[in-house]
Amino acid sequence: MAEEKTIAFVLYPxxxxxxxxxxxxxxxxxxxxxxxFRVTVVAEGLETCGTDTPxxxxxxxxxxxxxxxxxxxxxxxxxxxxxxxxxxPLLAYLRGVAPGADLxxxxxxGSLILGAAGLLEGRRATTHWAVLDVLAEFGATxxxxxxxxxxxxxxxxxxxAGIDMAxxxxxxxxxxxxxxxxxxxxxxxxxxPHGGLEWSEAPRALxxxxxxxxxxxxxxxxxxxxxxxARLNGSAG
Amino acid sequence: MAEEKTIAFVLYPxxxxxxxxxxxxxxxxxxxxxxxFRVTVVAEGLETCGTDTPxxxxxxxxxxxxxxxxxxxxxxxxxxxxxxxxxxPLLAYLRGVAPGADLxxxxxxGSLILGAAGLLEGRRATTHWAVLDVLAEFGATxxxxxxxxxxxxxxxxxxxAGIDMAxxxxxxxxxxxxxxxxxxxxxxxxxxPHGGLEWSEAPRALxxxxxxxxxxxxxxxxxxxxxxxARLNGSAG
Numbered sequence: 001m002a003e004e005k006t007i008a009f010v011l012y013p014x015x016x017x018x019x020x021x022x023x024x025x026x027x028x029x030x031x032x033x034x035x036x037f038r039v040t041v042v043a044e045g046l047e048t049c050g051t052d053t054p055x056x057x058x059x060x061x062x063x064x065x066x067x068x069x070x071x072x073x074x075x076x077x078x079x080x081x082x083x084x085x086x087x088x089p090l091l092a093y094l095r096g097v098a099p100g101a102d103l104x105x106x107x108x109x110g111s112l113i114l115g116a117a118g119l120l121e122g123r124r125a126t127t128h129w130a131v132l133d134v135l136a137e138f139g140a141t142x143x144x145x146x147x148x149x150x151x152x153x154x155x156x157x158x159x160x161a162g163i164d165m166a167x168x169x170x171x172x173x174x175x176x177x178x179x180x181x182x183x184x185x186x187x188x189x190x191x192x193p194h195g196g197l198e199w200s201e202a203p204r205a206l207x208x209x210x211x212x213x214x215x216x217x218x219x220x221x222x223x224x225x226x227x228x229x230a231r232l233n234g235s236a237g
Numbered sequence: 238m239a240e241e242k243t244i245a246f247v248l249y250p251x252x253x254x255x256x257x258x259x260x261x262x263x264x265x266x267x268x269x270x271x272x273x274f275r276v277t278v279v280a281e282g283l284e285t286c287g288t289d290t291p292x293x294x295x296x297x298x299x300x301x302x303x304x305x306x307x308x309x310x311x312x313x314x315x316x317x318x319x320x321x322x323x324x325x326p327l328l329a330y331l332r333g334v335a336p337g338a339d340l341x342x343x344x345x346x347g348s349l350i351l352g353a354a355g356l357l358e359g360r361r362a363t364t365h366w367a368v369l370d371v372l373a374e375f376g377a378t379x380x381x382x383x384x385x386x387x388x389x390x391x392x393x394x395x396x397x398a399g400i401d402m403a404x405x406x407x408x409x410x411x412x413x414x415x416x417x418x419x420x421x422x423x424x425x426x427x428x429x430p431h432g433g434l435e436w437s438e439a440p441r442a443l444x445x446x447x448x449x450x451x452x453x454x455x456x457x458x459x460x461x462x463x464x465x466x467a468r469l470n471g472s473a474g
Contacts, residue, residue: 011292018262018423021292025255025396028290041291048285048295053265054278055248055258058285058293108424129424146428158424159262160400168430176431181440186255187345187366187395189434190427191383193405194413197426203418 005173007031008069008097009041011059012090013049014080018159019107023073023166029185030170033178042066044089052077063093068100071169075162076108076128078210082218085116094119098152105154105169107162109214114153115140116224123150128158130207131214134231137224163188208232241273242410245306245334248280248296249327251317254288255396256344260310260403266422267407270415279303281326289314300330305337308406312399313345313365315447319455322353331356335389342391342406344399346451351390352377353461360387365395367444368451371468374461400425445469 009024024039031039043049043059051057072094077084084090094117098104106114111127114120115138125140126132126148135142147156147165156165167188171179211232219225246261261278268276280286280296288294309331314321321327331354335341343351348364351357352375362377363369363385372379384393384402393402404425408416448469456462 009292016262017258021254021258021290024290024292025253039291041293048293053258053261054276054297055246055261056278056285056295056297058295060291060293129421146426157426158422160423160425160427163397164428164430171430179430180438181443183429184366184434184439184444185395186397187434188397188427188429189383189394190397190425190429191401192420192425192427193401193408193416194420197421197424201417202421206418207421 019075026166074110256312263403
């Protein structure tokens with residue numbers, strides 16, 4: 001029998017739910033094909049919590065239930081993600097599991113949580129385009145790519161990038177053929193109505209204002225607030 | 238003040254959660270920019286239910302709370318979606334709200350639920366590629382496109398197609414500029430590791446077997462089981 005591997009998705013209140021569900025769907029479909037890869041959603045507690053949409057969500061296991069996952073995936077979000085980045089029980093869980101994990105991954109601003117846990121030091125990493133420069137504050141080298149793998153650290157760009165990252169991860173775990181079968185399963189043949197993003201038209205000023213608000217509301221008077229805000233002004237320029 | 242519009246996402250136990258969350262994320266971000274569009278997740282009851290992943294989910298309002306939404310979106314899935322397609326309280330809700338709604342939408346096999354509710358009669362429509370031919374059994378003309386709008390009925394192809402459909406919907410509701418801003422918000426600049434789907438390589442036999450299982454397990458001895466299975470053999474060929 002193949003060795004069992006546990007892939008744990010970290011849930012916290014108010015996260016951007018597509019950050020979590022994009023890769024969760026991909027990995028769950030993979031797990032249905034290859035049951036030795038067990039997928040779980042972990043949180044500090046099992047009570048239902050909110051998201052950045054009206055959907056209410058809950059984990060199936062607690063941090064304490066899953067002390068040694070092989071892969072950990074951390075979703076991002078706005079204000080609540082910055083709150084999570086200074087929430088000790090979450091940081092303690094990530095610091096505790098990272099040394100034994102094959103891979104620590106994030107989607108969108110989930111990488112800011114990894115950074116706050118000290119896991120991005122010396123790593124190439126990415127995040128949502130609007131806050132990319134902030135990663136440098138955690139000792140990381142910010143990279144504007146769809147996903148970035150540096151050793152055991154895999155980070156994805158904003159929100160929907162988690163789907164692309166997860167297909168890459170399935171390929172790493174089980175090969176391109178399996179990843180292709182999952183891609184057919186989720187019929188991932190993207191057709192944005194007007195094509196991909198035209199970066200020269202990015203609404204940078206708007207998102208800089210939004211990101212500043214995330215930092216202020218999420219970090220309050222925490223020392224990290226000022227340090228990240230200073231980097232943000234770099235991003236906005 | 239602009240007229241208020243309610244966009245209701247229908248939740249039922251066991252649905253494919255990315256079908257729901259893809260468009261829900263897009264429309265929720267839109268709602269943050271244009272609060273006159275209110276987004277809600279509706280279900281028969283407010284208790285937490287399972288999905289096709291380990292994530293537990295719950296609605297914020299019941300069917301009874303939202304008797305007249307302007308837009309309704311129904312997600313798909315496997316076996317549980319076929320169960321939902323013969324679940325009278327859900328069908329009654331859809332039949333009740335459809336006449337007053339501007340738009341009734343579905344993602345993936347959610348269109349089979351619309352079909353079972355009698356809402357696809359005479360319409361061009363789509364669904365997950367593996368069950369496309371089944372739509373004819375509901376009086377629809379199956380169309381293999383990413384999303385299909387026919388009057389007040391908007392259907393999307395499998396799972397991830399709901400994101401593309403939702404961006405189209407935002408553009409219909411508020412224009413291309415707003416849709417573009419949302420697309421930057423979710424950083425939707427897709428980059429599947431090996432590109433889009435190569436349809437000549439679709440694992441048709443595998444998914445035909447899976448789809449047959451959905452029908453058998455989901456519909457049991459219901460008369461619809463045999464009728465849809467006959468169409469499915471067409472899809473598999």
